[in-house]
Structures are given as C-alpha cells and as structure tokens.
Amino acid sequence: MKDALGGLQHVLILGGTSELALATLRELDLRPGARVVLAGRDPEACAAAAPPLPGVAVVTKRWDARDPGSGAALVDEIVAEGQDLDLVLAAAGILGDQEQAEKDATVAVEVLQTNLVGLVAVLLPLASALRDQGHGHVVVFSSVAGLRGRRSNYVYGASKAGLDAFAEGLSAALQGSGVTVTVVRPGFVTGRMTEGMPTPPMSSTPQAVGTAVAAAIRRGSEVVYVPPSLKPVFGALRLLPRPLFRKVPG
Numbered sequence: 734m735k736d737a738l739g740g741l742q743h744v745l746i747l748g749g750t751s752e753l754a755l756a757t758l759r760e761l762d763l764r765p766g767a768r769v770v771l772a773g774r775d776p777e778a779c780a781a782a783a784p785p786l787p788g789v790a791v792v793t794k795r796w797d798a799r800d801p802g803s804g805a806a807l808v809d810e811i812v813a814e815g816q817d818l819d820l821v822l823a824a825a826g827i828l829g830d831q832e833q834a835e836k837d838a839t840v841a842v843e844v845l846q847t848n849l850v851g852l853v854a855v856l857l858p859l860a861s862a863l864r865d866q867g868h869g870h871v872v873v874f875s876s877v878a879g880l881r882g883r884r885s886n887y888v889y890g891a892s893k894a895g896l897d898a899f900a901e902g903l904s905a906a907l908q909g910s911g912v913t914v915t916v917v918r919p920g921f922v923t924g925r926m927t928e929g930m931p932t933p934p935m936s937s938t939p940q941a942v943g944t945a946v947a948a949a950i951r952r953g954s955e956v957v958y959v960p961p962s963l964k965p966v967f968g969a970l971r972l973l974p975r976p977l978f979r980k981v982p983g
C-alpha cells in the first residue's frame with residue numbers, strides 16, 4: 734500500500750539483476766520503510782546488483798522463468814507475507830542467439846520460455862492478487878522488436894510480440910480494478926544485454942529507460958517508447974509493405 738504521501742511502499746522486480754529495472758528503481762525515490770523484492774534465478778546475484786537505497790529493505794527470492802511453477806509459488810509466498818504490492822517490474826528476458834536458434838530449436842524454445850511463458854505464468858497470479866487488493870501497477874518490459882518480425886532477431890521478436898499482446902489484453906482485463914499496466918517498448922539499449930553489438934541509430938541507455946519508465950509510472954501511461962521518437966518511426970514501419978520492410982537495415 735502506498736504511504737500517506739503516495740510513495741511506493743512495496744516493489745517486486747521479476748529479473749532482479751536487470752539493468753533497466755534497477756535503473757528504474759533508482760528513479761523511484763523510495764522512502765525509508767519501503768520494501769523491494771528482487772526475484773531471479775540467482776538470489777545472490779540479485780543481492781549483489783541491488784543499488785544502495787537508504788532505509789529501504791531489500792530482500793531476494795528465487796524465481797526462474799524457465800520453471801513456470803516457480804511463478805505461482807513466488808506469488809503465493811509474497812501474498813502470504815501480507816503486505817500489499819504497489820509495483821511490479823516484469824523485466825526478465827534474454828536476447829538469445831538467432832543463428833543458434835535456427836540450428837537448434839531448443840535455443841528458440843528457451844527464449845520463448847524465458848521471455849513469454851515464464852512471465853505469463855507469474856503475471857496471471859500476480860494480476861489476480863493485485864485485483865484482490867484493489868490497486869497496483871505492473872510494468873512489462875516489451876521491445877520494439879516485437880512490433881514486426883525481422884530477419885535478424887525474429888525469435889526474440891516473437892517472444893516480445895507475444896508478451897506485448899498479453900500485456901495489452903491484461904490491461905484490458907484489469908480495467909476498473911484499480912490496477913494499471915504499462916508496456917515499455919525500448920529500442921536498442923547500450924548495456925549488458927547488447928554488449929559487443931554495434932550501436933544503431935536511435936539507441937538509448939539504461940539511465941534514459943529508467944527515467945522514462947519512472948515518469949510513465951507516475952503518469953499512469955499505458956505504453957511508453959524509449960526514446961519517444963521510436964513511436965512515430967514504428968508507427969510508419971508497421972504500415973510498410975513486407976518487401977519494403979525487408980529492405981530496412983537492422
């Protein structure tokens with residue numbers, strides 16, 4: 734439950750080491766007494782990645798998106814603790830290797846299990862818990878890669894297309910419940926996930942994403958592009974006929 738000044742009191746990050754989620758967390762101005770749960774496949778790595786947040790209790794929990802059962806167990810554990818959740822940042826994700834995925838479908842399956850199946854498995858019971866408490870905010874880290882299928886990354890793109898559609902539908906399902914869903918669609922972000930890759934035009938940084946997401950949470954925006962200029966660009970790209978879209982570099 735938010736405090737008397739409307740400050741967030743209880744935050745859950747799915748993908749507790751995520752650069753983009755942790756950059757968002759730093760921008761949230763959490764007050765002393767707040768609690769942050771970092772959930773990930775390696776709780777020790779989550780603890781090590783946590784930024785200094787004076788007076789804020791940071792706890793870690795084991796959750797692996799490749800094990801859908803661990804999503805329901807995580808939600809049960811958090812609900813049993815009895816403190817309402819104000820904000821969920823659903824940031825777990827892997828880029829995967831497109832070339833490898835075309836040679837070995839198990840690589841593609843792992844991308845889909847992590848980025849789509851595992852998140853759906855945890856977000857459905859979470860949404861139900863937030864609906865029961867009558868308030869809350871869920872931020873889903875999608876990607877512009879999910880807006881059209883590209884030769885270079887269509888397995889990752891498919892996982893994000895599925896997640897994005899799921900989040901849009903979840904938002905519709907939660908209308909009137911007091912729960913808000915924000916879908917974040919970053920373009921290329923220079924950072925851990927894209928290390929070693931050439932930086933394309935219109936890229937951004939984890940810091941820029943964190944600032945944009947924190948502002949979107951305050952406004953209650955349903956969709957946010959980072960940088961914002963990607964919105965009109967992808968609005969146009971979505972309308973391009975396939976033969977022309979295939980000629981667009983990237």
Ligand SMILES: NC(=O)c1ccc[n+]([C@@H]2O[C@H](COP(=O)([O-])OP(=O)(O)OC[C@H]3O[C@@H](n4cnc5c(N)ncnc54)[C@H](OP(=O)(O)O)[C@@H]3O)[C@@H](O)[C@H]2O)c1
Pocket residue numbers: 747748749750751752753754772773774775778796797798799823824825826827828847874875876877918919920921922923924925926927
């Ligand atoms: N960076 C970009 O260019 C970019 C652009 C658009 C969208 N996005 C999306 O934004 C989100 C955050 O990305 P980021 O840049 O913060 O990447 P990141 O720093 O690599 O964070 C990804 C997070 O996902 C977690 N994860 C991976 N597999 C998992 C699993 N099986 N179970 C639970 N957690 C798992 C990672 O945990 P470990 O520490 O255990 O690996 C890490 O916490 C992702 O969904 C990504 O697809 C990123």
